Amino acid sequence: MEKRTKYLIVNDRLYTDSDEWVKVEKDVLIVGITDYAQKKLRDIIGVDLPKPNTQVRKGDPIAVVESVKAAADIYSPVDGTITEVNERLVESPELLNKDPYGEGWIFKIKPSGPLANLLTPENYMKKIGE
Amino acid sequence: MFSTRLRNLEEEMGADFGVFAGWSMPMSYGSYLDEHMAVRSSAAFFDLSHMGRLMVTGKKEEFEYLVAKAIGSTEAGKMVGPTAFLTDKGTFVDDVMIYVLGESSWLVVTNAVNREKVASWIKRNSGLEVEDLTMEYAMVAVQGRRVWEFTDKVEIEPLSFKKGIKYMGIETFLLSRSGWTGEDGVEIWARPEEMELLLRKLRTNGIKPAGLIARDSLRQEMGFVLYGEDIDETVNPLEARYWVFSLEKEFLGRNALVQALRTGVTKIRVGLKLKKGERVIPRRDSKIMVEDQEIGVVTSSTYSPYLTRVIGMGYVKSSHLFLGYSSKVEVRGRRIEAKLTDFPLV
Numbered sequence: 186m187e188k189r190t191k192y193l194i195v196n197d198r199l200y201t202d203s204d205e206w207v208k209v210e211k212d213v214l215i216v217g218i219t220d221y222a223q224k225k226l227r228d229i230i231g232v233d234l235p236k237p238n239t240q241v242r243k244g245d246p247i248a249v250v251e252s253v254k255a256a257a258d259i260y261s262p263v264d265g266t267i268t269e270v271n272e273r274l275v276e277s278p279e280l281l282n283k284d285p286y287g288e289g290w291i292f293k294i295k296p297s298g299p300l301a302n303l304l305t306p307e308n309y310m311k312k313i314g315e
Numbered sequence: 316m317f318s319t320r321l322r323n324l325e326e327e328m329g330a331d332f333g334v335f336a337g338w339s340m341p342m343s344y345g346s347y348l349d350e351h352m353a354v355r356s357s358a359a360f361f362d363l364s365h366m367g368r369l370m371v372t373g374k375k376e377e378f379e380y381l382v383a384k385a386i387g388s389t390e391a392g393k394m395v396g397p398t399a400f401l402t403d404k405g406t407f408v409d410d411v412m413i414y415v416l417g418e419s420s421w422l423v424v425t426n427a428v429n430r431e432k433v434a435s436w437i438k439r440n441s442g443l444e445v446e447d448l449t450m451e452y453a454m455v456a457v458q459g460r461r462v463w464e465f466t467d468k469v470e471i472e473p474l475s476f477k478k479g480i481k482y483m484g485i486e487t488f489l490l491s492r493s494g495w496t497g498e499d500g501v502e503i504w505a506r507p508e509e510m511e512l513l514l515r516k517l518r519t520n521g522i523k524p525a526g527l528i529a530r531d532s533l534r535q536e537m538g539f540v541l542y543g544e545d546i547d548e549t550v551n552p553l554e555a556r557y558w559v560f561s562l563e564k565e566f567l568g569r570n571a572l573v574q575a576l577r578t579g580v581t582k583i584r585v586g587l588k589l590k591k592g593e594r595v596i597p598r599r600d601s602k603i604m605v606e607d608q609e610i611g612v613v614t615s616s617t618y619s620p621y622l623t624r625v626i627g628m629g630y631v632k633s634s635h636l637f638l639g640y641s642s643k644v645e646v647r648g649r650r651i652e653a654k655l656t657d658f659p660l661v
Binding site: 224227228230231232233249251253254256275278282 | 331342343346347348528532593594595596598617618625647
């Protein structure tokens, strides 16, 4: 983990254009929102989670993060099946602010296709203009 | 885009900026929830330099005709408000606070979004002189339940003010015992360089800076309206249940209000409390429903850190003002229980 800008970007992840991070763990991907996204949304007060065992397509909006500023859609980074969701976020959505890359993970997904068009940490950093 | 003269200091203090009413303003300094609770439990300060501040001079009768509330017997050093400037239809040009300086001079604090509109409206409807002091002075509110433990105690009655006094050793132009959070405190006008010294002192004394998001959640708990969200030129004070007028005197818009009192109004402002545990915020214009009927719309909503639930306000048909009843608000296609309540919500 490395802090290179005013936003934390973690080296062992891949990123999406819509500010999700993706961590490859065996045959599933763990997905959350980036430090940049949580800072832009400010205090997060609620999360609508997807249902486990749902099949989704890359780019589908599958969760919603609610803050005073906005309700932001969270998109699936790949085609696949949701295997698990972070139920702790229902009671403690502030975990998304406090630990976006750790305890604030949102869902796990088993991909049914290749990982494509995800950004490296360097490219994500460029994308957010840092 | 305007920027407050305190911006450098605010950046230094870690402000996160956003745009409000054409101004780049501190929205929060990390967490609005903490800033909100600081006001409810100790104290915090807000930069309000975006608020319009107009010096109005001229004939008292002319000014009095523009203001919906009676100011006749208000002596110099007292504030009148909140009150309003109304259109001839009785709707809000703006809601304002007025500082009575003397027999022929007043300071008017307008909503940031209405500063120029109000200045030209006054000139158009009277022979009064208007001087815009907004850019000349910084304005800060220091608010909180324990504010006097952190700052000098101010010997001024609520809604009174003093000019040219020192506060915390700093030269101020004007200091009033007022605010918009439901807590005790002061609002201060000072030259930007003096204000910067004052803010540094407040910070050293343990007072947190707070941004406009916390100010918005604090005012919503109290049921205070925000111009452009909850009131505008389509709404009158009866509909808003905002008692900013005195019918015993003549004022612009009075006839329309008397007429509305006779006929009644079709919509009324009401508070909303979502069920505890519901963690969605109905955005502006979300529908308020009863039994599949749309009875109104949401105008403001937020998460209340004090009540730990989502609150809001909106307008419902006056035939459906079912205070205490659990209606529904529609959020992203889902209907969520929301009790219709009176104000304040805390």
